[in-house]
Amino acid sequence: MFFSRISFKIGVWYSLAFIASAISLFALTAYLLMTSLQRKDHDLLNEKLQEYSVLYARDGVNGLKFRVSSQEIKRARDFMVRLSDKFGKTLFIHSPDRSDDEDAPTLTHIDTFLQKNKVNSGWVVIPGGGFGDDVEVASRVLPTGETLQVGKDTEDREEFFQSFSNAYLKGLIPIFLLAIAVGVLISHRLLKPIRWLTQTVESIRSGNPKARVPIHQGKDELWRLGTLFNQMLEQNEKLLQGMRDTVDNVAHDLRTPIMRLQNAVEGALAGKVEVSRLQEALIDCQESSELLLKLVDGIMDIAEADAGTLSLKKERLNSSELIANAIDLYGFVAEEKNIELTTNLDQSFTLSGDRVRLLQAVSNLLDNAIKYSPEGSTITVDSRIKDGQGVISVTDQGIGVPENEMSRIWERLYRVDSSRSSRGLGLGLSLVKAIVQAHGGTVGAARNPSGIGTVFFVKFPA
Numbered sequence: 001m002f003f004s005r006i007s008f009k010i011g012v013w014y015s016l017a018f019i020a021s022a023i024s025l026f027a028l029t030a031y032l033l034m035t036s037l038q039r040k041d042h043d044l045l046n047e048k049l050q051e052y053s054v055l056y057a058r059d060g061v062n063g064l065k066f067r068v069s070s071q072e073i074k075r076a077r078d079f080m081v082r083l084s085d086k087f088g089k090t091l092f093i094h095s096p097d098r099s100d101d102e103d104a105p106t107l108t109h110i111d112t113f114l115q116k117n118k119v120n121s122g123w124v125v126i127p128g129g130g131f132g133d134d135v136e137v138a139s140r141v142l143p144t145g146e147t148l149q150v151g152k153d154t155e156d157r158e159e160f161f162q163s164f165s166n167a168y169l170k171g172l173i174p175i176f177l178l179a180i181a182v183g184v185l186i187s188h189r190l191l192k193p194i195r196w197l198t199q200t201v202e203s204i205r206s207g208n209p210k211a212r213v214p215i216h217q218g219k220d221e222l223w224r225l226g227t228l229f230n231q232m233l234e235q236n237e238k239l240l241q242g243m244r245d246t247v248d249n250v251a252h253d254l255r256t257p258i259m260r261l262q263n264a265v266e267g268a269l270a271g272k273v274e275v276s277r278l279q280e281a282l283i284d285c286q287e288s289s290e291l292l293l294k295l296v297d298g299i300m301d302i303a304e305a306d307a308g309t310l311s312l313k314k315e316r317l318n319s320s321e322l323i324a325n326a327i328d329l330y331g332f333v334a335e336e337k338n339i340e341l342t343t344n345l346d347q348s349f350t351l352s353g354d355r356v357r358l359l360q361a362v363s364n365l366l367d368n369a370i371k372y373s374p375e376g377s378t379i380t381v382d383s384r385i386k387d388g389q390g391v392i393s394v395t396d397q398g399i400g401v402p403e404n405e406m407s408r409i410w411e412r413l414y415r416v417d418s419s420r421s422s423r424g425l426g427l428g429l430s431l432v433k434a435i436v437q438a439h440g441g442t443v444g445a446a447r448n449p450s451g452i453g454t455v456f457f458v459k460f461p462a
Contacts, residue, residue: 008187011180011186012180015179018176019176030164030165042123045079049140053148057143064081068081069094080094080135080150080152081093081149081150082110082114083148088147095107110135110151114126114149119149121141124136124137134154135153136152137151193223197225200212200213258288260288261285264281264282264285264288265285312357312438313355315354316351317350318350319345319346319350319383320349323381327366330366333367334370337373339375339378340377341378341381342380343382346384349390360431361436362392365392372398373397374397379396381394389459393456394457395456396456399453409429410429439460440460442459443456443457
């Protein structure tokens, strides 16, 4: 329903906030306006009080009475004037004719109130009856002892304030309606990326995994949300594709040892049972089971490294000794292919790490280089400190890696040989990457500067 939408709710809250702000502004403006008008009236009364005081001192009571009574009384702008003796008895009082206002205080009411509330100086307010206007009175004791009072009703002030209030409220109604429309429009526009996000999720649930959130112009939080959501979808898609590839590759790599196991068992059971045949079958079973265990162990090690749970027994290691141990392990394999292993080692390069795991990583790099290098070629192993990092690199003169596949060679079970005709499980380089990253390092590969072969390198914090 429309009324349950967030855009409508935001529009309502926006309108309520606008109303509260408008009321607060009206209250503040009304207070300042009334204060200003009241101050203006008080200044006017003080001015009249001064004027009548001078008039009384010069012409006396008769002169004051004549001057006040002879003025033309028109509206409430005229003033009430009262003169009383030192005992509070009224000597003279004049008030504008307000017979047209039934709620206005009468002359008798004003005189009675002022006699009961004797005020020699300062201000006094005579409340109007019913809905009538009040009368504000300023008082002053004259040098001769009499009290002179000048008053004025608040009708002008109240009428002006009433006109202001009516005009403000009349203008507030269309502005309020406009605020509702603007609030709904703004909320509808602001929440557009959220609707795009919802539509994308619904589209993905409906079977469209390629759906993405349209990215609007700008760099605000909603733009970042849509960007992160799209990046998450891309990452999930890559992970899913990687899982599919892993399952396919594992199935492909498991098929060979399992078939060897099955063939060995069937061959041993077929025909006459002989000890030699059983021994050969057991040897084949042992080799196949070792291959299966190696595949499972490699996948488990990589998974533990990716999860950050790979067990490491760190110690201070010299990179030269580590490389020498790896060369000792694969020296005979290189000799069989007539491959020369050369080194260029920095004896000062040391690092903190697990000896067994790091030896496994360097050995896998050597094994990979020997596996894909032709007979009679040279493999060079370097160690050096460069730009604050320790670098170990293995450079071969093998078949090389195509540029478009250079970034994928570190993926688990990935092989450049798409036919998978060459021996190996496709776990060597991915295990190197997992071990190096578990030690806080990075891996990389590039073409051999000579144009033949590839350079594989790992970097550690020196």
